[in-house]
Amino acid sequence: MLKQLALALAGTVCFALTPASAQTKTVTLWHPFTLETDMIYGGIKSFNESQSEYKIDARIVPGPQIATELIKAIATGSVPDLVTLDNPVVASFSAQGTLTDLTDLVSKSTYIKPNVYFEGPWASGLWKSKIYAVPRDANTLALCYNADMFKAKGLDPNNPPKTWSELSAAAEKLKDPAKNVYGFGFSAVQGEEGVFQWLPFLHQAGGSVSKLNTPEAAEALKFWADMVKNGTASKDVINQRQYEVTNTFMAGNSAMVLCGPWELPRLQTDAKFDWKLALLPVKDGKNIKASALGGYDWVVPKGAQQVNGAFKFIEFMSNPKILNEGWATGRLAPRNDVVVQNPLWPQAYSIYREQLQSARARGPHPQWPDISKAIQTAMQEALTGTKPADQALAEAAKKIEPILAKTPL
Known part of the structure; x- marks a missing residue:
């Protein structure tokens, strides 16, 4: 033994x-x-x-x-x-x-x-x-929209907005203040998620991070600020992270939102309506295809x-x-x-x-967090109406200039 x-x-x-x-x-x-x-x-x-x-x-x-x-x-x-x-x-x-x-x-x-x-x-x-x-x-961003709401408002769900003007017009038609429904939703939170969602609009306008004090950049930020100002988008976008924006979409409070593919599993299980995806609308007259990475x-x-x-x-x-x-x-x-x-x-x-x-790609740049922070501040100022978009971005550009002078994008 x-x-x-x-x-x-x-x-x-x-x-x-x-x-x-x-x-x-x-x-x-x-x-x-x-x-x-x-x-x-x-x-x-x-x-x-x-x-x-x-x-x-x-x-x-x-x-x-x-x-x-x-x-x-x-x-x-x-x-x-x-x-x-x-x-x-x-x-x-x-x-x-x-x-x-x-x-x-x-x-x-x-x-x-x-x-x-x-x-x-x-x-x-x-x-x-x-x-x-x-x-x-x-991952990247696309336009997610409520096809049932499109039909209810007389919009063709198989023909989603392809330009900024079409996006704005559709969002205006889809909003319904009596039912707490906004036409368009996005994240403008003071963090990297907000910058991630706004950068496609900057690039579609022909702007760039290295030239924020230009009419193109101002137009891109003003496009968002105007939506908040006229009630097409909620004032809460300045506090909403990306998953919270998707929450408003699934709850039926936003007819269209910027959305990433990581949301697809829960959209499939939690959204109780017909939803579809579309390419991001481009700036009228520019036709620059761009999204964030x-x-x-x-x-x-x-x-x-x-x-x-x-x-x-x-x-x-x-x-x-x-x-x-x-x-x-x-x-x-x-x-x-x-x-x-x-x-x-x-x-x-x-x-x-x-x-x-x-x-x-955002950057690549070793001081991207500092660059992003300046953009975040400008976004918050423009969307709250504290400063006009062009002024807010001009001040952001001044903060970014010495960073890029040392290490260009």
Whole structure:
């Protein structure tokens, strides 16, 4: 009996010391994705089961906190091996030299080829011609509208607004103060979400972040401010985050809203009416197609213990077969060679994928948070009527000028 127990223990010890398990290295990962249907969960499971050299050990960090947590980790010299960062903040880390240069690893990669990525997502990971991030997913904005309300007001739900003037006219017709229904909804909150939603209008007007003191920029902000002033949009837009704007849409209090694809799962389950998607209306006479780029990038902090293991996982998650799974939670593939066959919400998929082609990255710039803050202030001032749009933007331009003089966009 004792002999058999000793043999069993010996066998256990031998198993514990087998070369495969002894060499397994842990790759620590930070990400914010809480939906179990997100592709990262299946990806981690498949990666860990497909090989024994590396094992992914993931920690969920809320999206708004990841950058702050990473700054603390860098300061203490205890960084994770891999992080998913919101793409507009990547440049601030790259410029400070706190991320690993992935250029050489990308050049040898099987799946990661710069030419197969959409321009906007790929640009978000570049700094001074070096690659510091690889896009994980992408999102953008489109016009979401209540088709039932269109019909009730005599509008054709199969012919949504295609220009600003058509958007304004439709919103005016759709608003119904007696029923607390606004024609158009958007997020102008004093935060990055507000800037994200307004930038498409700036670019469609022919304006740019580097030239906010121009008639084009003023016209774009005035377009929003006028909607709030005449009651086409709610005064509450200055306090509403994107998910709250979608809430007003699902509650029947907004007939049209700016909406991202991440909202599709709950629109499907919670919206009790016929809803549709359309490309963002363009500025009359300009016809400039533009939208804002959102999404997360993979980055490897400098000082990571398992750089090769982290990059192997990035490669694994960049396989088109994995990226195909992203759309289940409204995550678009950042690559032009990934086309989901028989997608959920086919009409929405077609719209968002087309809109992604004109989605512009915010920056990239190491001081994007400071640039964004100046724009946020101007938006709040114009939409509350504190200052005219042109004055508010001229003051924002003065704050941004020294930043861009040091490091141009």
